[in-house]
Amino acid sequence: xxxxRVTIIKWLKMTEIxxxxxxxxxxxxxxxxxxxxxxxxxxxxxxxNRQIKAQEIKYSKCSKN
Numbered sequence: 001x002x003x004x005r006v007t008i009i010k011w012l013k014m015t016e017i018x019x020x021x022x023x024x025x026x027x028x029x030x031x032x033x034x035x036x037x038x039x040x041x042x043x044x045x046x047x048x049n050r051q052i053k054a055q056e057i058k059y060s061k062c063s064k065n
Contacts, residue, residue, distance in 0.1 A: 010035045020063050027062040031055045 003011075014035040019025040034052045039045035 007038075017059070018063075025062060027055070027059045031059045 014032045017028050017032055017035075019028050031052070034048060034055055037048050039048050
């Protein structure tokens with residue numbers, strides 16, 4: 001299996017996510033897991049991207065606190 005540009009970019013985004021002030025941040029963990037999820041179909045890709053955007057909003061609110 002070869003790495004594509006998209007997978008490399010998503011992997012780099014995943015490594016840049018830091019936990020909030022708590023030891024284990026569930027918002028950051030879920031966002032990391034969504035970023036490395038490989039969609040199987042076009043519909044699944046759209047759904048995962050929508051979930052990533054929603055989780056990024058939750059993560060930004062969590063990291064500000």
